Amino acid sequence: MSELRFDDEVVVVTGAGRGVGRSHALSFAARGARVVVADLGVQVDGSAPSSDPADEVVGEIRAHGGEAIACYGSVADEESAAAIVAAAVDTYGRIDAVVNNAGLGLGGLFADTDPGQFRTLMDVHYFGTINVTRAAWPHFVRANHGRVVNTVSEVMLGGLPGVTPYGSAKCAIFGFTRTLAVEAVAHGIAVNAIAPRAYTRMSASQADQMAANLAPPDGATANLASAMVPDQCAPAAVFLAHRTCPLNGEVLQVGLGGIARIAVVRSPGIWRSSLTAEDIAANLDEIGGIGDAQELPAVPTW
Incomplete structure (x- = not known):
């Protein structure tokens, strides 16, 4: 197929100075x-x-012949986030996509954390995503077009200790992505997310655990961290930000040369006219079995 181009379009990438965000911007x-x-x-x-x-x-x-400007505001601050979007419109006259990638890497076991860590990560990851998206939203609505690409993490689903503040903030973004996607349809907008598998400054402290938990299906684990290069995450962001992308309300896990879809399913469960706690205890296998599970899409586009 032909190359997915963005000629004349304007894309805002937050957290674009290093790591995954830098790869997106380039x-x-x-x-x-x-x-x-x-x-x-x-x-x-x-x-x-x-x-x-x-x-x-x-x-x-x-240096490579492209066009770009820099912004230095904090996405956690509503006015600064709005200024980022305003810079795009004031400089280039339009905005076509936002890639919400900015974040912090605070972590630690739950017993060793305090509410301030949770608030800080929510301010940057969750409210930062909301602030930038809210600033861009009226422009998208007027244009009847726009793409929002958020950044979540598979740790929001569990699997690694010591990341509860971070995983909680990313899970909030997941919910924001899914619910906003429903409203986006009426305005020609799509809202999706990526879950990057990349070795960056933020993931360095969990490198050993990531190497054990994120091994590819073939079982290869040798020097996995060095293989988790941020550049391998950019294709998903590019695809989801392109005006021809048909997806909405989806999460794509990307990295290590692979890509997969993270979906939400509901098991068939059991049904009783008068359900009791004992019914649940006696039927856990049937309740938890997902062999015939039903997918719960945010928007039926897949």
Whole structure:
């Protein structure tokens, strides 16, 4: 098929100064998009903001003949998030897609965390996603077109210890993606998400666990962390942000050279006219069996 191009289109990528976000920004620019590189330039704990990461990515895009501008505001702040979108519209006259990738990597076992860590991650991941999307939404509605690509993580489904604050914030984004997708249909907008498998600054502390849990189906585990390069996640973001993408309300797990769909299903369960706790206890296998499970799509587009 022909190359998926973004000529004359404008894409905002948050957290675009390093890692997965940087790969997204470079990929969009290589396909003709004018890119707003938004990055606060902080460390994984949110400290030491710097304009350098965003500026470096913009410089790299321009060195290859592309168009890009840098923004340095925090997506957790509503006004700063709105300024990111305003920069796109003021500079280029339009906005076609937002890729919500900005985040922090705070973690720790639940007993060792405090409510402040949960609030910080919700502010950046969840409310940051909401803030940027809300700012772009009126432009999308007026254009009867727009793409929102959010960033979740498979740890939101469990499997790794020590990531409860992070996984909780990502799960909130999952719910936001699925529910907003329903409203998006009437306006020609699509809202999807990716779950990247990438070794970055944020995932470094869980590298060994990731290597054990994220091994590909063939069982190969040798030097898995070095194989989890962020560049392998960009194709999913590019596809979901393209105007021809038919998906809405979906989550694509991507990385390690593979891609898969994360779906929500409901088991057939059991049905009783007067259900008791004992009925549940006696029929756990039947309740939990998913052999004949029914998929619960956000929007029936697959």
